[in-house]
Amino acid sequence: MATLNKIYVSEEIDKKLRVLKIRTGLTPNLIIRYGMIFSLGEDGIPDQALYGNDQYREFNRYTLTGQWDLFFTALLKERLIDDQLDPNSDFDTQFKAHISRGVHLIYQRLKAIEDLSDIIEHTQKKLALHVDSLEHTISDIVYE
Numbered sequence: 001m002a003t004l005n006k007i008y009v010s011e012e013i014d015k016k017l018r019v020l021k022i023r024t025g026l027t028p029n030l031i032i033r034y035g036m037i038f039s040l041g042e043d044g045i046p047d048q049a050l051y052g053n054d055q056y057r058e059f060n061r062y063t064l065t066g067q068w069d070l071f072f073t074a075l076l077k078e079r080l081i082d083d084q085l086d087p088n089s090d091f092d093t094q095f096k097a098h099i100s101r102g103v104h105l106i107y108q109r110l111k112a113i114e115d116l117s118d119i120i121e122h123t124q125k126k127l128a129l130h131v132d133s134l135e136h137t138i139s140d141i142v143y144e
Contacts, residue, residue: 004061004091004092004095005060005061005062006058006059006060006061007058007059007060007061007064007095007096007099008054008055008056008057008058008059008096009056009057009059009096009099009100009103010053010054010055010056010100011054011056011057013056013057013099013100013103013104014056014057016103016104016107017031017032017057017103019107020103020106020107020110023110023111023112023113024110024112024113024116025113026113026116028059029059029063029064029066031103031106032059032064032099032102032103033064033065033066033068033072034102034106034116034119034120035098035099035101035102035103035104035105035106036072036076036098036099036102037075037102038102038105038106038119038122039097039098039099039101039102039105040075040076040079040098040102041122042101042105045083045085045094045097046094046097046098046100046101047097048093048096048097048100050100050101061095064099076091076094076095076098077091079094079098080094106119
């Protein structure tokens with residue numbers, strides 16, 4: 001079971017969150033939610049070292065994830081398994097890494113609130129491919 005309650009982001013990520021809030025009017029909590037989903041749809045394992053390990057700003061995990069905490073937890077654990085990582089011992093590090101990578105990616109692409117629909121559409125397509133792949137894998141296992 002994941003025990004991560006407090007999440008710290010680096011000064012760089014915090015600055016990007018502040019700029020994104022100005023650009024879009026979205027709160028950091030919403031930006032982080034979109035960012036995490038966006039990151040989960042991207043290829044490759046995020047490297048937390050690329051986003052800084054300092055503990056500049058603190059967030060409460062349940063404030064970030066809200067009523068969808070189980071949803072975010074399930075998505076991340078599924079991703080960890082797909083990446084051949086341990087869903088328990090790697091959970092905390094990868095939770096933070098996906099938040100950081102997601103904020104970074106959104107920062108690059110989101111110049112105004114109108115850009116959000118493009119980001120959501122891109123993420124839906126990437127996640128749909130992942131679900132289709134997973135469904136085929138399950139079918140292969142069940143019908144062998």
